Amino acid sequence: MPKILIVGGGYAGFYTAWKLENWLRRGEAEVTVVDPLPYMTYQPFLPEVASGSIEPRHAVVSLRRHLKSTKIIAGKVTKITHGEKSATITPNIGEAYELEYDMIVVTAGSVSRTFPIPGVADEAIGLKTIEEAVAIRDRILTNFDKASQLPEGAERDRLLTFVVVGGGFAGIEIFAEMRSFASDLLSKYPELAFEDTHFHLIEAMGRIMPEVSLKTAGWVIKNLAERGAEIHLDTQLKSAVGGVIELSTGESFESDTIVWTAGVMASPMLKNTDLPIEERGRLRVRPDLRVHDENNEIVIDAWGAGDVSAVPDLTGGGVGGFCVPNAQHAVRQGKLLAKNLVAELRGEEVHEYFHKNAGAVAGLGIGVGAFQSGKIGITGILAWFMHRGYHGLAMPSYERKFRVIWGWVLNFFLGRDIVSLEARVTPRAAFEEFASRPRPAAPAAAAPAEAPAGHPGPADAPVVVGGAVSKE
Template sequence: MAVPRILIVGGGYVGMYTALRLQRRLRRGEAHVTVADLDSYMTYQPFLPEAAAGNIEARHVVVPLRRVLPSCRILSGRVTSVRLDERRAEFSPHEGPRLTLDYDYLVFAAGSISRLLPIPGLAETGIGFKTVEEAIHLRNHVLGQMDVAASTPDEEVRRRALTFVFVGGGYAGVEAMAELEDMARDACTYFDGIRREDMRWVLVEATDRILPEVGADMGRWTAEELRRRGIEVRTRTLLKSAEGGRIVLDDGDEFDSDTLVWTAGVKPNPLVKSGDLPVDERDRIKADAFLRVEGTDFAFAAGDSAAVPDLTRPGQTCPPNAQHAVRQARRLADNLVATIRGERCRPYMHKNAGSVASLGLYKGVAQVYGRELRGFPAWFMHRTYHLTRMPTVNKKTRILMDWTLGLFFPREIVSLGAIQHPREEFTLAARSGS
């Protein structure tokens, strides 16, 4: 009898944790597991704000798939279509001809991408905050803008360079802005002529509150805390235009900025519509409580791209967050193993334990099992919780070392702007020598 082939589409939370679980639970030779993703590493996104602020080395928030999944085949490239009727997926590697991947069992875990709106200038000037590359770029950019401001007497240039706009008041936007503002505040010490009061940080949120995940009261406290730090929190406000760096808000305010960070929501990966996967009105894959794709007994889905029933809240689906993704991955892997062995599957059920958010060094907010925390206790809980969830002892140790060193030494304030265009100096040298 042929050995079953398992194809995992996506190497993020769900993809990697599912593969890890399968690697532990499958007997030798019981199945062949292939993981296909654009990157050969998993990014632990809750640590991206700290990586952007320089509290954690960027390489320490990513987990190399080939190291942690030695029993799996890792393919780096883009899956372009997934078909259930033929049990086949099309794969385009970074280099070389396209491949056809046949499978017996499918795990669809392609995740989500930033949800952009048709706002003039957004696509040309904005930057997201979902990848480690974006976090590194944003850190270099903010410090680079401070370099610009400290090196010119032109007030208009300084004002534009020191204005930072974040759109989206959820976890990503609030944590990224709070951590970077905290970093920039510390960095002012080393930039002649730049005071914290010279910088303008603007958080734009379309709804009436920020951080809805931690509850209304803690969301209001967070907004007040940010305002005490000089951050403008604009709720019930929309971005109308960003053409040429000219920020136009629907409350009538207009100003120039060279920094626009877009964190206003996500949407399922477009791959969900590339084949014959059943999707709902929000383009999420329809899944049942056993994490099986609707109408199949061989395909599974979880995470941001799947509409999984929330059995703790009848009639609703599980929210797209890391807490559910990690737990869904474990149940999915167990159910997949049970399916291969002809055993009974179990439904996914998890009651949300709460939420934690970091607002900079020693500052945070949390709601855990109905209990609200703020300030240092919440910040400490945020770090402790996510450290325990970080895969591998190697990465846990490296992050802990980064934090320990941060207690004794100041953060680095170097902007490695050349990373964005590494061949620029070489090209100039070649031109001058010709």
């Protein structure tokens, strides 16, 4: 059987494998997915996970549960030698080994793109993984607990000052959800007032959310300002050393929570391959998702999709002529890639990726949203329902859809879950504190030293009898 190796189990990789299971005939090909994580993360839900609106496990999709006939390898592909059709697999446990394949699908996704700004690497947190979203939620809750025990002053202000860097869709959504979450929490903390909380979003450009119109973006800025959240446009972060935020405008303040959402870049693993890469570090891909070289010649049996690939946008609406790195494209590219792989195996015609953006929708906290499609912009509660409706349906598998939607229904009646599990990072601390340990062994008795001449030795030592000292 031909062996298909899929590098990465994110959107594009998961959907490619999922659809291949439906469309391949029995024995037609053997499919393997390599990813260090056992799940695919539905990233549009990360802001709601961070704000307590979605249970973290409901925002991920188990690879082994939903990929029933695909071989799953828990590890990383650390090198690809396509000339020999061989990949180096570094498993989560054990030694690295070589895996041969017949066709390779590179869907390794992207990572947070940062700049060498002092303090960012040490103080900030990204928003690419479910673990990061949970950490943000727990940090907010823990900081509220700490601040409620402190008097007014610099330390309380630092705990209740939240900063987001980046005004794209991800940045605005997490910023708005955090503001909404904090506002709800205030009713549970009578020691704190609304004026004690401070929210700052830093955006280097002169506008936010380039996917929507200026009118819609302006409404979002105004709405957030009315909710007590400040957006700094045309402003750069100069330093975050020790949590001290220094802006290009000269402003400075302290924060204990800094969320970085200022862009993504293709997975660095591409540097360890012999596949062609373009100037931004992405895989060179034709519209039919086959890899091509600098001369636009097809690289046989190599395919790519998702954030890691520079997929041409045939609609003409992409940035620089390529599809923007988002879930909407990655999911659809994964589905087409599965169809094209099946067509390639059967000697049939492959198809080009063409998807005209139907619109963009953002959730901005409970009851607030923004939607843009062409010149049509919708804001407020209707757009919020559209956001939840779209993503509730887009979540893969009915099992996941039911869990997410049912959680929303419960939250409507019961409110958000506001329990912090920050102690999860040290789960053995409570056990270790009270655990009994063996007593240290008694030191071995030293051998008696030889007595010098003229001095009594052990045989002449005094004997204690009934508390009296006597000489035998």
